[in-house]
Amino acid sequence: MKIVYVVYGYTNPGGTERVLATKANYFAEKGHQVSIVSLKKETENPFFSFSPLISFYNLDIPTSDKKYKQVFIDKVTELFKQIQPDIALTMGFGLTIYLSEVKDKSKKIFEYHFSKYKRKFELAAFDKYAMGRFLTDMYSLKRNKVVRKYDCFVVLTDEDKQSWRNIPNIEVIANPRAFVPSNYSELTTKRAIAVGRHTYQKGFESLIDIWSDITTKYPDWKLVIFGSGKKKERLEKQIKSLGITGAVELLPPTQNVEEEYKNSSVYVMTSKYEGLPLVLMEAMSCGLPAVSYACKCGPGEIITDEEDGFLVKPGDKKAFIEKLSLLFENRELQKRMGQLAAENMQRYNVEDIMPLWIKLFEKLHSA
Template sequence: MKIVYCILGTFNSGGMERVLANKSNYLAQLGHEITIITTDQNNRKPYFPLNHTIRQIDLGINYTENNNTGLIKKLFDYPKKQKRHKKLLTDQLNKIKPDITVSLFDHDVDLLPNINDGSKKIVEIHFSRFKRLQYGRKGLWRLIDKFRSGRDLATVKRYSKFVVLTHEDKDYWGELDNIVVIPNSNSFPIFEPSLLENKIVIAVGRYDYQKRFEDLIEIWKDIQKFAPNWKLNIFGKGPDKNKLQFLIQDLGLSETVSLKDPVQDIENQYLNSSIIAMTSRYEGLPMALLEGQSAGLPLISYACKCGPKDIIDEGFNGFLIDEGDKEKFAEKLLELIEDDHLRKEMGKNSFNHSKNFSEEVIMQKWIDLFNETLSKKI
């Protein structure tokens, strides 16, 4: 098959970029012809390595150059960028002549159904139905987010297939006849789980509003009182780094909480840890929990929309905590820290449960979906 993926860029270290790299590499190794079309790559290298047979094309639209501009300029510039984007994307698809074109719900999502290049169009979403409303923006931006959230439903109906990550999220979209659930797979194979003996809790994600690491840092203030020898390592980058660093200092946690840059060998960091924690406001299907699970770590997370409830079996491989309940989160995290038997039992359950998300299992679902989509008449 000829398969094209459309995304803003592959230069970020985020979960979506990792998932795309893993899927593309897997399909390329099977002999499929894979092309990744980006809009904002700007000659930057992919953060995650790609198979040498994968072709990369950047259209140079540069949507992100307007990130820090005002609303009026964005409203004026965006239609012009969309018009140029559609023309250049149409030209490329007509040259490539793919069998399947996949949108990762980026700036191309409204354009692809109107491009008649002969390929079947599939859209996959890496966040939940209500993500736009969970940004927490106020005023006019809040109204815009509500409008765009409503338009999302009309958009996905125009695709041959619409892929969501969780059964929880599927229910939020209502009765759609083209909707399919395919979770992300494990990012990497781990054959021997963590021994869960190092006194380290790990968290992974972007330093921003979504991940709500300020809650985790405040929770750690209580943890440190009872487990002063344990450390919290948070791996990521993002706009809230300075704010989080100031919070760590203000709470007197500089000796036990560290903000660390993303690393290529994150699997070794999981294996060097004993618990993974997540305090997000919203998710799609959190890669950090999947990765921590594959390393055999017990999981503790806010029960946010969406994803944690599809990964964590309460009391079996971890704990689900009501959103914002920092006291309960601290209580259960401390229970995992202090009870070696419980921590290791949950860790063993995590490792075994991770097999349900193996790359072979998940990628076969994608291949079946592609074949099914192509077998139907246009």
């Protein structure tokens, strides 16, 4: 089967890029003809490894601005005459949403790597009420029209599927974890870890505030945050102003993140919204108990509350500190949760998740 991903880019060290590499590599190694089409002209080597069996194409479109819609459609149409894909996928909103308007014989799939409300995550609270659902449906009207144009719209969690409600072509397929560790953290290092871009979404300002209180009570515990982004300087200033430069460290993205998880003892997440956070899945795979805000969507499906980690109401810093304190002061609880975390993450094995994609492709292709 000929499978094509049409994406904005594939070289960055983000979760979406990591998932793309995992899935594309799997399909290629199973004998499928896989291509990745990038909107922008890539000038750097990919952060994650891609199989040499995969073909890459760059459309060299300057931005994802809507004014390039027809340019995008024309270039993809011409390229698809060459590739002749059976399945074509896009992974998010932006210019690539117009993939559905490319007229060829391929089946089109929109796979979404965030949750419905994304930056407008506060709107999720309105879904509890009939009038609120009407208002949120009006807010999402344009996006609903976009995803209905595809042969299939794939989201990552049942929680997010419920938010989209009356989308007839919706399916749920979780992301697979990117690796299976051969051993786990011994949970002996007094170090908490977080991984993610320095952006509004990740809420690291909240995490640093929390650590300012943590370090007064547990001065021997350190926090490391791996990532990069536009807000790094602001986060550095915050750390300095709180006087915790010795307790919090901002480090660049690493290709050896598995070892960094294993050198830590707890994973912390203060995101404002997610899709299905791969870093949380990875950390727990390495035997780390986790404390996370229960944001939309993903943490509530990955963490089994009070079994392999703790879920905290978003923004409740006091409760977050209390859950961390429980882990810091109870070694047996930390070990038990870490062991269960490693066991529970097995449900995200590539061997269990990826056949769901193959089944979907075959169903669409034969329709």
